[in-house]
Amino acid sequence: MADDDGAMGAAGDALGRQEWPDGIRALRAFVAGSEGPVIYACSSTYTTFMALVLLLSFGDRARSAVVMYSDSKNEIAVYERMRERLAGLGVRGYVVDKHTKLHRLVGLSDSDNYRVFRSCLDDLRADKYGYDLVNLSWNQQIVRYPSSIYYQFCRSSYFVEEGATVYLTPNDSLGYLLLKIFYGNQYGFWKDDKLVGMAVQRPQNYAPYLHEKMAKLDMARLAAGIADKTRGELADVCFDDEVRRSVRLLRDETDGVIFTQPLSEDGYVSEAEKIAIYDELMRYYARYGRVTLKLHPRDTSTYGVDAGRVANGSFPSEMTSFLGIRYKFAVGLCTSAIEGTDADVALNIAPNFLFDKKYAMIPLETVTRRKD
Numbered sequence: 205m206a207d208d209d210g211a212m213g214a215a216g217d218a219l220g221r222q223e224w225p226d227g228i229r230a231l232r233a234f235v236a237g238s239e240g241p242v243i244y245a246c247s248s249t250y251t252t253f254m255a256l257v258l259l260l261s262f263g264d265r266a267r268s269a270v271v272m273y274s275d276s277k278n279e280i281a282v283y284e285r286m287r288e289r290l291a292g293l294g295v296r297g298y299v300v301d302k303h304t305k306l307h308r309l310v311g312l313s314d315s316d317n318y319r320v321f322r323s324c325l326d327d328l329r330a331d332k333y334g335y336d337l338v339n340l341s342w343n344q345q346i347v348r349y350p351s352s353i354y355y356q357f358c359r360s361s362y363f364v365e366e367g368a369t370v371y372l373t374p375n376d377s378l379g380y381l382l383l384k385i386f387y388g389n390q391y392g393f394w395k396d397d398k399l400v401g402m403a404v405q406r407p408q409n410y411a412p413y414l415h416e417k418m419a420k421l422d423m424a425r426l427a428a429g430i431a432d433k434t435r436g437e438l439a440d441v442c443f444d445d446e447v448r449r450s451v452r453l454l455r456d457e458t459d460g461v462i463f464t465q466p467l468s469e470d471g472y473v474s475e476a477e478k479i480a481i482y483d484e485l486m487r488y489y490a491r492y493g494r495v496t497l498k499l500h501p502r503d504t505s506t507y508g509v510d511a512g513r514v515a516n517g518s519f520p521s522e523m524t525s526f527l528g529i530r531y532k533f534a535v536g537l538c539t540s541a542i543e544g545t546d547a548d549v550a551l552n553i554a555p556n557f558l559f560d561k562k563y564a565m566i567p568l569e570t571v572t573r574r575k576d
Contacts, residue, residue: 248502250366403419451529
């Protein structure tokens with residue numbers, strides 16, 4: 205299990221390490237130094253955005269491909285729009301519908317995924333073991349399916365975390381882990397020589413058996429180093445008219461933001477319970493100013509709040525910091541979006557919610573302000 209901040213931090217990790225390698229430098233060296241094509245495997249709009257930051261900043265567009273997959277129809281629709289816009293930048297994009305476990309059980313999903321995989325390699329003029337992989341779909345136990353297909357046949361790979369609090373995701377029981385392996389997820393990846401490294405924001409919080417290959421990813425520095433031209437290209441790929449409206453709402457008419465999580469979609473609570481939680485958060489924190497509910501890309505619920513105070517879910521919350529948007533306060537419930545958000549006060553009110561399902565309102569005046 206992952207250690208907490210108090211167990212490691214400045215004292216170093218279980219290996220006696222005092223400082224972590226620079227994740228940005230390592231990723232730049234991996235992407236820019238690749239001798240062949242580079243494929244980016246993404247499982248959400250956030251990881252797709254992160255892949256694009258790396259690709260457009262460090263990569264060779266003509267030799268790159270972005271594979272985007274989900275079982276969410278909303279997210280698939282977003283991917284399709286992004287794929288069309290990526291083509292305008294000279295980048296190949298591929299969209300994979302993961303369908304359901306039943307599809308995988310009878311082989312239909314595998315058939316689709318291998319068809320896309322072969323098409324991707326053909327377009328890149330690459331063979332198996334003739335490409336490098338930036339994988340953004342994994343946790344402390346497994347490489348997620350279908351990233352596991354691309355990982356299986358890559359020459360080398362560098363992993364980037366899915367979010368700043370991935371280490372809080374509960375480990376699967378042995379039975380469920382075996383079921384995931386049966387459905388194509390890959391266990392034991394950390395033992396592979398082809399895994400060059402893993403860039404994460406809080407390496408000290410991950411399981412000790414991963415530490416040897418970990419580097420520290422400074423998101424603020426990564427955002428600050430993006431060229432203006434690249435920022436414009438990211439906006440062109442990720443934004444449509446509705447997203448631009450939401451960005452204006454967050455930038456010009458918002459004092460504080462509350463980030464939702466797909467708690468019911470992922471089976472942690474019922475939809476009614478999830479709606480009640482975020483409606484309560486909106487009512488409570490409205491006392492501190494104009495508050496906006498920023499939907500998660502996979503959140504499909506309609507909330508009992510003023511629709512004019514709801515920001516579109518088709519772009520990742522973390523993107524607002526890359527756009528220079530700063531809030532007076534940002535509040536979330538067990539979400540990594542808080543870590544990547546620029547706010548005077550940032551509050552993750554229930555970091556262990558996925559374990560204990562408990563949360564409580566915390567007055568902002570009791571929270572230490574972030575340093576600039």
